[in-house]
Amino acid sequence: MASAVYFCDHKGKPLLSRKYRDDIPLSAIDKFSSLLSDKEEESNLLPPCISHNGIQYMFIQHNDLYLAALATSVQANISLIFAFLHKIIDVLDGYLKTVEEESIRDNFIIIYELLDEMMDYGLPQITETKMLKKYITTKSFKLEKAHKKKRNAARPPTELTNSVSWRPEGIKYKKNEAFLDIIESINMLITQKGQVLRSEIVGNVRVKSRLSGMPDLKLGINDRGIFTKYLEGNNIGIAKNGDDEDADDTNNESSIVSEGSNKRKTNIELEDLKFHQCVRLSKFENEKIISFIPPDGEFDLMNYRLSTSIKPLIWCDVSIQTYRIEIHCKAKAQIKKKSIATNVEILIPVPEDADSPIFKYSHGKIKYLPEKNLLLWKISSFPGGKEYSMAAQMGLPSISGEDDLNTRVSNQSKKPVQVKFKIPYFTTSGIQVRYLKVNEPKLQYKTYPWVRYITQSGDDYTIRI
Structure with missing residues (x-):
């Protein structure tokens, strides 16, 4: 339960504030700047929470701002408060486009309006940007005229008083469609010899809803228990094609074996599951069914993560000759032959003053x-199973000798090779949509659901050389 929310500049001095409870003094925020300075002197890394005189200072950084929430109770829901602070930034992005000190100073009226609606007595209330925009406007900084017959009295939209606050009533489309994208980003650190030091799969189930009325959707993912724990052990496993008669061979690309065991696991254990608020969590916990009434438009239905060892999807063998700048690279797509990686980019580091490049390559x-x-x-x-090669020669005009050349090439080669790619119709984890049912009890229309799978490189897919 937060007692107050403050917008502060890069030094920690308050720009704008909203108090929700009277259990903290007005001068409490004056200590925030000095507390930040003390923590910066102690360590280069600032903790997200500072305790002083019985007051908890919880804050996040965004551009040149600190957004801080103050609370007195050590039993406050810390995760809820931090989630609310990030949600404030997301909502302001929708109104101000750029959230920084100058935009805060220029738009304090609309920010006060938003803070009043988003939190009440220290508890989050309305946090959906689409709903807030229905009766809070940035153009005139006044409430919109919702009912002209009532002397222009501004009123909240009706969906705020309903149980489904994220979707307005009366939506109509000529063609009712639902688009479902399962996007998995692969982060991986690989040694020069091909050993995987770190790997993870970050997944996102994104929905674009163009459905009329108030539809009720049910999503089934891997009926054989993608959300259940394994019968043996707690490690993550993916069945290899052919090892299990019931294993689906559509998307399972790799085989993951739990440590200390040679037995294959047939189920997938997703970590860090995060659902949109439209998902009925009680039904999911009891029946493992994702049931929801979707917001209109595009939104993230579910996010998940798998920290597990998988083989590299795109592998590069890079060698650099030290006696001259000569680079050789072999790239291999270690995916199924029926899969094709598209928009592959391989970024190879070279010395900063290298010039006069000469290239030889087989493809691309x-x-x-x-x-x-x-x-x-x-x-x-880049089709699966294919191997392409390239070679490059470059000059270094300012070298003083062979030792200088070897040192500079060695320093540059410490930087890893970065790989970017996208593989459609494929997921590394094996997650697969079994069905997407749409039911609108009043309109009873036909729907056209579309499902797409994409595996792509994450922000950190690198190979050491």
Whole structure:
């Protein structure tokens, strides 16, 4: 339960505040700036929460701002308060586009309106941007005229008083469609010899709803227990094709074996599950069914993560000759032959003053990026099982000797190779949609659900050289 919310500048001095409870003094925020300075002197990393004189200072940083929430009770729901602070930034992004000190100073009226609606007595209330925009406007900084017959009295939209606050009534489409995208981003750190040091799968189930009325959707994912724990052990496992008669061979690309055991696991254990508020959590916990009334438009239905060992999907063997700048790279798509990686980009680091590049390659295009000290090898289409190669020679005009050359090449080679790619119709984890049922009890229309799978490189898919 938060007692107050403050917007502060980069030094911790308050710009705007909203108090919800009277259990903290007005001067409490004056200590925030000095507390930040003390923590910065102690360590380069600021803790997200500072306790002083019985007051908890919980804050996040965004651009040149600190957004802080103050509370007195040590039993306050910390995760709820931090989630609310991030939600404030998301809502302000929808209103102000850029949330920074200047935009806060120029729009304090609309921010006060939003803070009044988003929290009451220290508890979060309305946090959906679409709902807030129905009666709080940034153009005139006044409440919209919802009912002209009532002397222009501003009233909240009716959906705020309903149980389904994220979806208004009366939505109509000529063609009712639901688009479902399952996007998995792969983060991986690989050694020069191909050993995987770190790997994880970050998944996102994204829905785009173009459905009339108030539809009720049911989503089934891997009926054989994708959300259940394994019968043996707690490790994550994916059945290899052919090892289990019931295993689906559509998306299972890799086989993961639990530590200390040679037995294959047939189920997938998703970690860090996060659902949109429209999902009925009680029904999911009891029946493992994802049932929901979707918001109109695009939204993230579910996010998940798997920290597990998987083989590299795109593997690069890069060697650099030290006696001269000569780079050789072999890239191999270690995916099924029926799968094709698209928009593959391989970024190879080179010394900062290298010039006069000469390229030889079997497929794609190669470009030298001197401003980034990189060679960019682009392959538009990379079928599974294929192996392509390239070679490059570059000059170093300012070298003083072979030792200088070896030192500079060695320093540059410490930077890893970055790989970017996208593989449609494929998921690494094996997650698969079994059905997507749409039921609108009043309109009873026909629907056209569309499902798409995409695996892509994450922000950290790197190979050491």
